[in-house]
Amino acid sequence: MSSRTDLHVAVVKGGRSVERQVSLVSGRECAAALRRLGYKVSEVDAGNDLPKDLGRLSPDIIFNALHGRYGEDGCVQGLFEWLGLPYTHSGVQASALAMNKDIAKRIFKSDNLPVAESICTSASLAFSAHLLEPPYVIKPVNEGSSVGVHLVMQDDDNFSALEKNFPDQVLVEKFIPGRELTTTIMDEQPLGVTDIITDNWYDYESKYNLGASKHIVPANIPREIYDACEDFALRAHVALGCKGISRADFRWDNSLGIDGLFLLEINTQPGMTPTSLSPEQAKGKGISFDSLCKWIVEDASCNR
Secondary structure: OOOOOOOEEEEEEOOOOOOHHHHHHHHHHHHHHHHHOOOEEEEEEOOOOHHHHHHHHOOOEEEEOOOOOOOOOOHHHHHHHHHOOOEOOOOHHHHHHHHOHHHHHHHHHHOOOOOOOEEEEEHHHHOOOOOOOOOEEEEEOOOOOOOOOEEEOOOOOOOHHHHHHOOOEEEEEEOOOOEEEEEEEEOOEEOOOEEEEOOOOOOHHHHHOOOOOEEEOOOOOOHHHHHHHHHHHHHHHHHHOOOOEEEEEEEEOHHHHHHHEEEEEEEOOOOOOOOOHHHHHHHHOOOOHHHHHHHHHHOOEOOO
16 A cells, blocks of 8 residues: 555444444544544444445545454454455454464464463353363453453352353463563564563453553563564464454463463454553554554555
8 A cells, every 4th residue: 555645544443342442442543643644534433334334435445443353353354355445454364363262272373382271162161160270261262352351260169150241152271370471563573572560460451441550661571582472473473364463462471481481362453542552562663653553554455
């Protein structure tokens, strides 16, 4: 995509996933940045009339600011392809693969990337007995932003009531103690490593409430671990066929050295809010928020 700021960009945001509120903020921030750059911008709250809205607006480019199901799992990407509208971030297949944590982990494992032991099963089975030795986590197989993640401890034997809050298919995954690390890939290049410090679990509230977590950029960790995070993030990005930017999340048990580093998942639509990790990492590389948004728009295409 050529570098032209006279293009009409439709920022698609909101949607109907549980991450709707985060997406609205991401979309608002990105739309403001694109307007500062001189683009003509329309903000579109993705609803049932999205195809009609896009047809009426006839934008040159779609900036996909959706998070979670329907916006990050290949569904809306298929719509953009059908309409022939160039769009940002990953395409249909990569988005669908990344959103399904079980399938993504199988691909990572086949590429010799370190993943935690896990079992994909029904919620009813996962909440009826310990399928792994505690501690472990139970999480929806196709949600993001730590939505619905439940940590099961050794003495947690009365958790069946939680089943009703989970979708039918879940991932039961060994809990990795230690530190939360993350790496963004942009233009097939890693942007560094962030060490995420929280008082407790890095859950939805810790991710999106100001002051709920502290980000150390760049992470003060051994060079071997830092380099491994960047290497694993890029390999995971390539393995799934991701485009544009993506973010890989890790857990690191520092008591085990390099053997304690595990890749959790790939986010194909990293958050673009004031507390988000990818813009923060880009800033650490001298890339402003506006410049990041401009690059994402210029990278847009069909057949991603």
